[in-house]
Amino acid sequence: MTATRIGLLAGAVVxxxxxxxxxxxxxxxxxxxxLIYAIFALGVDVLIGYGGLVSLGHxxxxxxxxxxxxxTLAAGVGHIAAVIVALVLALVGTALFAALSLRVTGIGFIxxxxxxxxxLWGLAYRWISVTNxxxxxxxxxxxxxxxxSLNPPTxxxxxxxxxxxxxxxxxxxxxxxxxxxxLKGTRDQPxxxxxxxxHVWLVRFCACMFSxxxxxxxxxxxxxxxxxxxxxxxxxxxxxxxxxxVISGGSGTLLGPIVGAALVEIVKNIASAYITRWNxxxxxxxxxxxxxxxxxLVPGSRRLVRAxxxxxxKAPAVAAAAEPNSGEPTP
Amino acid sequence: xNLWLLLAINSITFGGLLFLLSAGFSLxxxxxxxxxxxxxxxxxxxxxxxxxxxxxxxxxxWIGAAIAALTVAVFGGLIxxxxxxxxxxxxxxxxxxxxxxxxxxxxxxxxxxxxxxISVATPPGLVGGVRFVDLFFPTYRIAIILIACVxxxxxxxxxxxxxxxxxxxxxxxxxxxxxxxxxxxxxLFTIVFCLGAALAGFGxxxxxxxxxxxxxLDNDMLPLALVVVILGGTGSLLGSLVGSFVIxxxxxxxxxxxxxxxxxxxxxxxxxxxxxxxxxxxxxxAP
Amino acid sequence: xxxxxxxxxxxxxxxxxxTRGVDLEVAPGERRLIIGPNGAGKTTLFNLITGEIKPDAxxxxxxxxxxxxxxxxxxxxxxxxxxxxxITLFPKDTLLRNVTLSLLGLSHLRWNPLLRxxxxxxxxxxxxxALARVGLGHLAHRPLAETSYGERRRVEIAMALAxxxxxxLLDEPFAGLSVDERRDVKTLLFAIPxxxxxxxxxxxxxxxxxxxxxxTVMHFGEIVVEGTRAEVVADPRTKEIYLGE
Numbered sequence: 064m065t066a067t068r069i070g071l072l073a074g075a076v077v078x079x080x081x082x083x084x085x086x087x088x089x090x091x092x093x094x095x096x097x098l099i100y101a102i103f104a105l106g107v108d109v110l111i112g113y114g115g116l117v118s119l120g121h122x123x124x125x126x127x128x129x130x131x132x133x134x135t136l137a138a139g140v141g142h143i144a145a146v147i148v149a150l151v152l153a154l155v156g157t158a159l160f161a162a163l164s165l166r167v168t169g170i171g172f173i174x175x176x177x178x179x180x181x182x183l184w185g186l187a188y189r190w191i192s193v194t195n196x197x198x199x200x201x202x203x204x205x206x207x208x209x210x211x212s213l214n215p216p217t218x219x220x221x222x223x224x225x226x227x228x229x230x231x232x233x234x235x236x237x238x239x240x241x242x243x244x245x246l247k248g249t250r251d252q253p254x255x256x257x258x259x260x261x262h263v264w265l266v267r268f269c270a271c272m273f274s275x276x277x278x279x280x281x282x283x284x285x286x287x288x289x290x291x292x293x294x295x296x297x298x299x300x301x302x303x304x305x306x307x308x309v310i311s312g313g314s315g316t317l318l319g320p321i322v323g324a325a326l327v328e329i330v331k332n333i334a335s336a337y338i339t340r341w342n343x344x345x346x347x348x349x350x351x352x353x354x355x356x357x358x359x360l361v362p363g364s365r366r367l368v369r370a371x372x373x374x375x376x377k378a379p380a381v382a383a384a385a386e387p388n389s390g391e392p393t394p
Numbered sequence: 395x396n397l398w399l400l401l402a403i404n405s406i407t408f409g410g411l412l413f414l415l416s417a418g419f420s421l422x423x424x425x426x427x428x429x430x431x432x433x434x435x436x437x438x439x440x441x442x443x444x445x446x447x448x449x450x451x452x453x454x455x456w457i458g459a460a461i462a463a464l465t466v467a468v469f470g471g472l473i474x475x476x477x478x479x480x481x482x483x484x485x486x487x488x489x490x491x492x493x494x495x496x497x498x499x500x501x502x503x504x505x506x507x508x509x510x511x512i513s514v515a516t517p518p519g520l521v522g523g524v525r526f527v528d529l530f531f532p533t534y535r536i537a538i539i540l541i542a543c544v545x546x547x548x549x550x551x552x553x554x555x556x557x558x559x560x561x562x563x564x565x566x567x568x569x570x571x572x573x574x575x576x577x578x579x580x581x582l583f584t585i586v587f588c589l590g591a592a593l594a595g596f597g598x599x600x601x602x603x604x605x606x607x608x609x610x611l612d613n614d615m616l617p618l619a620l621v622v623v624i625l626g627g628t629g630s631l632l633g634s635l636v637g638s639f640v641i642x643x644x645x646x647x648x649x650x651x652x653x654x655x656x657x658x659x660x661x662x663x664x665x666x667x668x669x670x671x672x673x674x675x676x677x678x679x680a681p
Numbered sequence: 682x683x684x685x686x687x688x689x690x691x692x693x694x695x696x697x698x699x700t701r702g703v704d705l706e707v708a709p710g711e712r713r714l715i716i717g718p719n720g721a722g723k724t725t726l727f728n729l730i731t732g733e734i735k736p737d738a739x740x741x742x743x744x745x746x747x748x749x750x751x752x753x754x755x756x757x758x759x760x761x762x763x764x765x766x767x768i769t770l771f772p773k774d775t776l777l778r779n780v781t782l783s784l785l786g787l788s789h790l791r792w793n794p795l796l797r798x799x800x801x802x803x804x805x806x807x808x809x810x811a812l813a814r815v816g817l818g819h820l821a822h823r824p825l826a827e828t829s830y831g832e833r834r835r836v837e838i839a840m841a842l843a844x845x846x847x848x849x850l851l852d853e854p855f856a857g858l859s860v861d862e863r864r865d866v867k868t869l870l871f872a873i874p875x876x877x878x879x880x881x882x883x884x885x886x887x888x889x890x891x892x893x894x895x896x897t898v899m900h901f902g903e904i905v906v907e908g909t910r911a912e913v914v915a916d917p918r919t920k921e922i923y924l925g926e
Contacts, residue, residue, distance in 0.1 A: 117485065117486060117489055119489075163665060163668060166668060166669070167668075167672055169485065170429045170485060171672075173485075174620050174623070174624055175668060177616075177620055178617060178620050178621055178661055178664055179661070181620075181621075182660075182661035184657070185660065185661070186655070186657065186658055188657065189653065189655065189656050189657055189658075190654050190655065191654060192654065236794070236797075237794050239797045240793055240796055240797065240798060241791050241793045241796060241798045242791065242792055242794040243794070243798070244782065244785065244798045245791050248771060248782050251771050251772075251773070252769055252770070254733060254769070255765075256782075257752070257753045257754050258733060258753050259754075259757055259782065259783055259786035259840075259844075260754050260758050260786035260787045260791075261791065262754055269792075269794070273794070298613060299613045299616065299617065300613060303431075303493045306489060306490075306493070307490060307493055310486045310489065310490040311490060314486060340501055342497050342498075342501035342504075343501040343502065343505075345494075345497055346494040346495060346496075346497035346498035346501065347494070349490050349491065349493065349494030349497070350477065350491055350494045352490065353487050353490050353491045353494070357481070357484065357487050
């Protein structure tokens with residue numbers, strides 16, 4: 064318990080002091096980007112890690128929020144209204160998305176979400192009268208809450224950090240809540256949950272909505288971060304990214320998606336300056352993770368540390384202490 | 395009138411290419427329960443390898459196409475043997491590894507073939523068209539339609555009339571039972587995966603003279619394969635066939651009639667099918 | 682009024698009739714034993730009663746309330762709970778969490794996304810009591826994956842009892858247990874108050890005979906014999922089914 068507290072405190076100190084120790088504005092911006100993608104990945108992890116539902120269409124929902132902000136701002140509406148419109152539209156989109164895709168689970172869910180994501184990409188790409196097609200839409204200005212302009216990278220970073228902290232807290236609350244426990248139950252034993260009195264579909268639907276909310280928040284931050292949106296943000300690759308972050312970092316943990324987001328964004332933005340073939344590097348990292356730490360970096364490292372500690376503690380002790388039988392019952 | 399006919403021919407041609415792509419995808423998905431997200435990469439890899447054989451090494455088109463299909467089959471076999479094999483049932487790891495590989499393939503293609511699109515010459519002998527009662531039919535497109543039909547027929551014979559096919563069908567219907575009956579499911583998996591990869595690679599080079607070869611071809615094709623399989627039903631050859639042509643038509647007519655909503659129209663039938671019949675038009679009831 | 686009334690319940694998978702025209706009436710507070718050889722359709726009958734499988738024909742009623750068309754989850758809320766022959770618990774969670782999930786299933790709390798589940802004292806106290814009732818209070822915080830088979834069987838029973846069912850279906854609660862564990866489970870079952878009606882499937886007649894008041898014998902998806910313990914044991918068809926096997 065105290066180890067968790069120390070970790071949290073250290074993490075908070077590191078995140079709060081980022082502008083002091085990173086070498087320049089560019090890197091501050093990269094950190095903002097990591098946090099935005101961490102929120103996105105957290106949203107996806109709610110479904111993958113806690114609901115057992117791998118979505119490859121979330122960039123579509125992310126894109127709805129981004130486009131909504133860009134479009135309404137271009138139409139001359141204020142920031143607050145734009146953000147509200149974006150949240151509402153993204154949540155309506157999520158509800159439709161969930162209603163269609165939750166008809167199936169497992170690989171079927173992956174395929175349907177992928178197809179819906181492509182549908183949304185197709186709309187962004189071709190519905191030129193609204194989205195301006197490949198040319199995209201620009202956003203002239205970042206908002207200035209309480210009179211503080213978010214245009215300087217450092218200001219934007221701290222604003223993002225606040226939203227990030229709130230998002231992580233919200234995810235923590237959701238996961239530890241009765242509804243979160245129900246969601247985990249539907250992941251492990253959907254039939255049993257039904258027999259126990261749970262409405263499995265509705266529990267999953269609620270999880271989708273929460274996931275959509277986090278995704279929309281990330282999408283809104285993203286449009287203010289880049290101040291530009293194009294169909295590129297909704298491609299299959301863009302949907303795959305948060306999924307890769309979650310699985311590589313460790314699904315079903317709150318820290319995993321954050322670590323995964325940091326990994327991917329660092330390779331993308333920093334390693335790419337030194338290595339031309341950074342996509343290949345990223346692919347190779349994913350394959351290596353699957354081979355060496357199939358459960359993801361965070362749970363994998365935890366397991367390694369525990370094994371090391373055990374080995375150290377066991378060295379003098381008798382090894383006869385019976386290993387608990389961890390064989391799971393066959394379903 | 396002529397425009398409509400041209401669109402119809404294009405639709406059938408595109409349907410033929412989609413069939414080559416999705417038949418293997420459907421079998422891999424149906425038999426192995428693997429979401430093979432490298433399938434678009436295999437299509438693209440086949441197109442690039444074939445393009446090199448034909449345009450750079452000046453090999454005859456069909457030999458180039460055969461080499462492309464073989465290369466991709468070997469590549470698929472390696473992925474299956476070295477990686478997917480150990481991930482049976484671990485759906486998340488399968489997604490991670492297949493997406494990882496598709497990133498690697500995309501970057502590899504960019505490195506070797508650069509970012510410029512490569513156009514592949516139509517094989518000599520199939521250039522031009524045939525005139526029939528005032529109507530003009532491009533020969534190469536007709537050839538693709540014929541080849542897709544022949545391959546479809548061969549696959550049907552393979553699945554329906556041979557021992558191997560019977561084993562594959564048994565595996566699709568009930569993998570556990572197939573194992574109990576003593577079918578070597580593991581070898582079957584490799585065969586099916588190689589076959590699916592070869593078909594995708596072959597489809598890639600067959601499509602190259604029409605679609606040309608460019609970075610991003612993989613991500614253009616993968617969703618189409620998915621839609622076909624969702625529409626037709628997984629593990630069903632007939633489903634892939636019908637789904638491919640339906641999507642071929644919708645894709646071409648949609649582009650012509652509703653250019654702004656082309657993709658929306660493309661994915662609409664999938665949504666309708668999902669709502670009315672989640673297992674696909676020709677799929678079996680989900681287990 | 683009957684606690685559980687089944688009328689002409691039929692189900693076939695493909696061409697195989699797993700249950701055909703089953704009629705069954707269980708009185709409130711009764712202890713009913715269903716026996717029969719493997720493949721007699723006993724577990725399918727349970728799945729039909731709880732709604733995990735949809736019947737082709739026939740009806741199921743709980744205390745006069747028709748529930749044939751209701752989904753499984755609604756039946757749980759109406760007072761129907763069961764245990765499974767093949768254990769389907771939550772292996773990564775502790776025993777306490779397993780039982781808590783069972784309690785939560787019938788509580789309005791289950792929709793709450795804001796509270797912390799591990800601070801719901803009354804719910805957790807109930808779960809602890811349910812575990813103590815089956816003699817597992819001391820293992821409450823152990824992950825299920827690290828418990829023995831016999832302990833898991835008792836967790837199954839604790840989860841079903843925690844829901845305070847009016848009708849409790851037990852699917853082979855003694856299967857795979859040691860002699861000592863059987864005795865414990867038997868004591869546990871005898872201690873269940875009479876306001877719970879119990880229907881139990883059991884393969885092994887010896888263990889279950891003195892528990893049941895009435896016995897139903899199933900064979901090939903049909904009810905062959907039904908009556909008091911003495912009647913069923915004396916019936917030649919019972920012997921035929923069991924000895925002729």
